Amino acid sequence: MNDSSTLVTPAEQPMTWSGWGDPTLRPGLSPRAEAHLARWIGPLERHTPPVALEDVRTSPSRLDDTTRAALTAIVGQEGVRDDHRTRVEHAGGKSYPDLLRRRRGDAVAAPDAIVYPRSHDEVAAVLEQAVESGIAVVPFGGGTSVVGGVEPERGPFDSLIALDLSHMDRLVDIDEESLLATFEPGMRGPEAEAALRRRGYTLGHFPQSYVYASIGGYVATRSAGQASSGYGRIDEKVHAVRLATPAGELSFGRAPATAAGPDLRHAVVGSEGLLGVITEATLRVHHAPEQEVHEAWAAPSFAAGAEVLRELVQSDAAPDVCRLSDEDETRVFLQQTEGLKGSGFRGYLKLRGYGEGCLVILGWSGRSDGIALRRAAATRILREHGLLRLGAKPGEAWAHGRFSGPYLRDDLMDRGVFVETLETSTTWSRIPTLYTAVRDALTDTLTGLGTPPIVMCHISHVYESGCSLYFTWIARQDVGRELEQWQAAKQAAGDAIIGAGGTITHHHAVGTDHRRWMTDEVGSLGVAMLRSLKDTLDPTGILNPGKLLPDPDAG
Amino acid sequence: MNDSSTLVTPAEQPMTWSGWGDPTLRPGLSPRAEAHLARWIGPLERHTPPVALEDVRTSPSRLDDTTRAALTAIVGQEGVRDDHRTRVEHAGGKSYPDLLRRRRGDAVAAPDAIVYPRSHDEVAAVLEQAVESGIAVVPFGGGTSVVGGVEPERGPFDSLIALDLSHMDRLVDIDEESLLATFEPGMRGPEAEAALRRRGYTLGHFPQSYVYASIGGYVATRSAGQASSGYGRIDEKVHAVRLATPAGELSFGRAPATAAGPDLRHAVVGSEGLLGVITEATLRVHHAPEQEVHEAWAAPSFAAGAEVLRELVQSDAAPDVCRLSDEDETRVFLQQTEGLKGSGFRGYLKLRGYGEGCLVILGWSGRSDGIALRRAAATRILREHGLLRLGAKPGEAWAHGRFSGPYLRDDLMDRGVFVETLETSTTWSRIPTLYTAVRDALTDTLTGLGTPPIVMCHISHVYESGCSLYFTWIARQDVGRELEQWQAAKQAAGDAIIGAGGTITHHHAVGTDHRRWMTDEVGSLGVAMLRSLKDTLDPTGILNPGKLLPDPDAG
The missing domain is CATH 3.30.465.10 (Uridine Diphospho-n-acetylenolpyruvylglucosamine Reductase; domain 3)
Structure with a gap:
């Protein structure tokens, strides 16, 4: 049996411009969730929905007629769009600051046009035209970036097009x-x-x-x-x-x-x-897997749980999904998950001397006989370390909700809540320091602004040499200073990551939001290597300005 | 029990200048081996030993006194050497053309001096000095390159030093x-x-x-x-x-x-x-492994054996060592391996309808319980595909001799034999074409020169998407035209690899010998990317001229 959670029906519509996915699928905040939130960050008194689409501001398209005609000649009439909705939909990705701006009606930076190529040759021709016309090009895939990766930044160019690749969708x-x-x-x-x-x-x-x-x-x-x-x-x-x-x-x-030289892939x-x-x-x-299984275990603490994940992966016994929530994330998950609230889980843990407990989600995928062997090996290690098996229910609950997290953000932003995530990675030996450093940086910074957060963390990617840390935090918005609040938290967390020896991003990428730390990440000479590749492949700099590479003037 | 074959005693002396390793460890050609060789490529009538060290020609060191003094100031008196033996030892690596030249007494291109840094800072200071003095630098590790990777090519520079890193040898x-x-x-x-x-x-x-x-x-x-x-x-x-x-x-x-940008590692x-x-x-x-096990199986043919290796790796059941010889290599291995000659192996295979049979060597390393499980999984697949288990003996024989292959080359070169290897890799679906193309190219070319070869091949590295092919060939030397003979075989094989969609090298690297195909391998724009990195990190081009990057004039 396949796990239906990975076989979701493909969406027919583009994502809504104001948030994630299909708004009709948003779960909404239950009164119970509101009550919990009120306990953590104070009562939600505000209602802050996005403006209506027609009220979103854009600038007049600056694409000149010659260029438009040339692009149309390449991709056809239908392949060049500049209607209001399409421009707003391409005015950025899905980062918190992206959404803050668009929900308020600011899409002033929206692309002048959106171009839809259908082949490699059409992409090549569009790039050639863009060089000739001197216009910036933002490649646009799913538009899901949470780090500003598809922001329409013009760099030195007057005009900008988004190159939407959604019509190149063949296997x-x-x-x-x-x-x-x-x-x-x-x-x-x-x-x-x-x-x-x-x-x-x-x-x-x-x-x-x-x-x-x-x-x-x-x-x-x-x-x-x-x-x-x-x-x-x-x-x-x-x-x-x-x-x-x-x-x-x-x-x-x-x-x-x-071994034919550096791997240019x-x-x-x-x-x-x-x-x-x-x-x-x-x-x-x-x-394709014959079977998918998810199950949950409880670890006495985040540190103890991390130790078990390390043992699993270093013994070649890691499940395919390997996830550990810290104490705060565990508490929130259990409170938010239907069917687990009244399960007596906490009482059970307390009875066994586990205090609050940390949730471990494990998943296996593959042939049934292989899963049986691998589960047995993992179970032995989990039991040796004293973890408690909680069964399939919380595992399935996690798998069921695994793609719906972004919807919750929209619900929270509608109620004046600052909600954001970031992720990093380092070696096992540095993980405790990194965990504390980021947590403290976020807590101290936001508390200092008068908006004390709840900071949650999980490990979701494990390697023999280390693992990822994924932080989520929630706080009341600093009303009127929402972007500054985001900026302060981001800066503090990023500096803490660098100081503790982590990478500035494990899987969200660099985009606009992390580029200020690229010199810390790879050194000034590493940045020079990237710039030399850029100069060779894109000598006029039309491709995705303002991303990845740090501002040359930033020192 | 650890396998002693990987725990060899570290060598105390540098390798001999004229061949591999410690010449006192050379096995020599047995009369039986000579007889076999005579059957394959004709009688070995010549004796072609290397000249004496004192007869090897070098050019006078061209290092100027100022630079020598500056280098000595960095690494100390003992850290700069230009005695005859040291220069000849650093006059190249261990490729067939390298050895051809040095055995004849040609080390005219030898480095002007060999510099032994002891730290990162000393390396950095030597490079700085080399830039200032305008001298080429060849980084020199073990000196084992078989592709000309440490050839003292001067490029546009008059002087050249080898930077021998053997004094930086700490864990x-x-x-x-x-x-x-x-x-x-x-x-x-x-x-x-x-x-x-x-x-x-x-x-x-x-x-x-x-x-x-x-x-x-x-x-x-x-x-x-x-x-x-x-x-x-x-x-x-x-x-x-x-x-x-x-x-x-x-x-x-x-x-x-x-995910912080391209992985510059x-x-x-x-x-x-x-x-x-x-x-x-x-x-x-x-x-460290608790246990190491090697064993051998027989496959009915190279194609059938490859199919089994593919099944093993795609089922996540590949042993740690996974090796398959083709029919010719199997015949040679069995004839050369003590203790297997009289084992009745061929008779047994024939009885079972296997014809000549192809040798499969498998090895496991790790915890005993893990090995037991993994061997069981592999054994099931091997039996399902009708392979015959030959037991531990040929596996141990292979493991025992696994590092001694290069010595055999010296023995053969002493008898006027052309012996060379090359390796490539591609996807499973292209492997049969690649195998035939390279084999035919070598056979046709060398036969055309009047020196018909025996061409052997094995698979020794397997991946879910493909595998390596490692070719060894032996032929009589084309007397007086040994380098041209090598060149013709190399060119034909390299062109065949590119034509059949393989990579020009799976693990030997590019060096001088493969750089002519780098444009085929990564495209002219890929080469331009490499050049831009070179220009950024080594703007005056002192580092290892003449390697990896194709000659800019070669078009």
Whole structure:
């Protein structure tokens, strides 16, 4: 039996401009959830819905007629759009500051036009035209970026187009012998998965953005899915990649492994649209699972739970989904999850001397016989470390809600709540320091602003050498200073990450929001390497200005 | 019980200038082996030993006194050498053309001096001096390159030094919690392994060059070990890396995984000394194995054997060592291996309808209970595909001789034999075409020169999407035209690889010998990306001229 949670119906409509996905699917805040929130951050007195679409402000399109005609000649009449809705839909991604601005009616920076190519050659031709016309180009996949990766930043250019890849949405080929599938970049998660499942395969890549995220976006941002412990990160899955760049075509990946110099695939995977536009990606796929199982365990503390995850992965016994919530996230999850509230879970833990307890979610996917063996190996380690098995129910509850987190943000923003996430990663030996540093930075900064937060954290990606930390925080908005409040929290957390030896992003990418730390991340000479690649592939700098690379004037 | 074959005693002396390792360990050609060779390629009538060391020709050192004094000020009197033996030992690596030249007494291109830094800072200071003096620098690790990677090519410079890293040979740190070990670059395979084993760990990296190869060399060349199916390639093991470059210091690797832009580790792993000098590498290590087991099976044919390896790796049941010889290599192995000749192996296979049979060598390493489970899973698949178990003996014979192959080459070169290897990799679906193309190219070319070869092949690295092919060929030397003969075979094989969609090198690296195909491998724009990195990190081009990047004039 397949887990239906990964086989969601592909969405038919683009995401709403003002928030996540299809607004009719929003769960809304229950009175019970409101009561809990009130206890944590104070009563929710405000109602702060987005303005109406017609009230969103844009600037008049600055695309000149010659360029428009040239673009139309390439992609056809239907392939160039500048209607109000389409421009607002492409005025940014889905970060908290993106949504803050658009919900207030500010889409002044919206692209002058949105161009929809249908092939590699059309992408190449559009780039050539953009160079000639001197206009900025923002490659636009699913539009799910939470770090400003598709912000319409013009850099030195007057005009800007979004290059929407959603019409390049074919599964080009499956090499069944080599377990490789070649996709066009605009295919979204559920479409790609459905096409593969029809042939008996899975990509096994399920980021929280899955329902709307695109294959090209996965590759451009070095995405990691919720089952990354089993199926691997996208950068481990890229066998070959093809790009159109202003300087010509790139095509890498002749073999599963090579010693022919530096691996240039890794120079374009994660390049966030700055070096070229991904027009095809060949990814490793797997036989579709016979079975998927999720279950939950309780660890006595976050530190003890992390120790068990480390033991699991270093013993080659990690489940495909491997997730540990800290004490605060566990409390919130249990309070918000239907069917678990009255389960006596807390009483049970207390009885066993576990205090509050930390929730561990594990998931296996694959052949039934393999799962049985792997579960047995994991169970032995979990029991040796004294964890308590909670059964399938909380595991299934997690799996059921795994893609709906972004909707909750819209509900909270409607009530004047500041809700944001960030993620990092480091070695196991540095994890305790990093955890405390980020938590303290967020708590101290927001408390200092008079908006004390609740800060939650989980581990969701484990490696032999370390793991990710994913933080979520909730606080009352600093009314009238919402962007400054976000900025202060972001700066404090980012500085804490760098200070504690973490990476500034484990899977959200750099975009506009993290680029100020890129010099800390890779050094000034590392940044110079990236700039030299940029100068070679995009000498006039039309591609996605203002992302990834730090501002040259920032020192 | 550990397998003693990986715990070889570290060598105390540098390798002999005229061939591999310690000449006193050479097995020599048995009369039986000579008889077999005579049957395959004709009688060995010639005796062609190397000249005496004192008869090897070098040019007078062209290092000027000012530069020599400056270098001595950095690394000390003992750290700059230009005696005849040291210069000849650094006059190249261990490729067939390297050895051809030196055995004849030609070391005219030998470095003007050999410099031995002891720290990152000394490496950085030497590079700074080299830029100032305008001299070429060849980073020199174990000196085991078989592709011309340490050839003293001067490029546009009058003088050249080899930067021998053998005095930087410490295990700097082990992070036991994160299973990471930090090494200086000059530590050689057995020293690194011994230092790790004393603490209960293994690197698990055993290329054929293991006894002399260095950690820095592994990383600079994207090396793959014989147990790569289990322990991974070196590029998968690099957690962090530090380099000294003419433009300053590089340091990458804050986390096990990151989405902070392109992964620049992969821009320096495999950079073959052209972008900087690796001064520290932090590699993933593993708990030392409780047990190592090798065993052999027989497949009815190379194609059938490849199919089984594919099934093993795609079922997540691949042993750590996974090796399949084709029919010709099987015949030679069995004829050359003591204790197997009279074993009735062939008769047994014939009886079972296997014809000649192809040898499969499998190896497991790890905890005994894990090995038992994994062997059971593999055995099931092997039996389902009708393979015959041959037992431990041929497996142990292979493991015993796994590092001695290079000695055999010296014995053969002493008798006027052309012996050479090359390796490639591609997807499973392209493997049959690639196999035939390379085999035919070598056979046709050498037969056309009047020196028909015996061409052998094995698979030794398997991936879910494909595998490596490793070719060995033996022919009579084309007397007086030995280099031209090598060149013709190399060109034909390389063109065949490119034509059939393979990578020009799976783990030997590019060096001088493969650079002519780099444009085929990564495209002209890919080459431009590499050049832009080179220009950024080594603007005056002092580092390892003539390697990796194709000749700009070659079009």
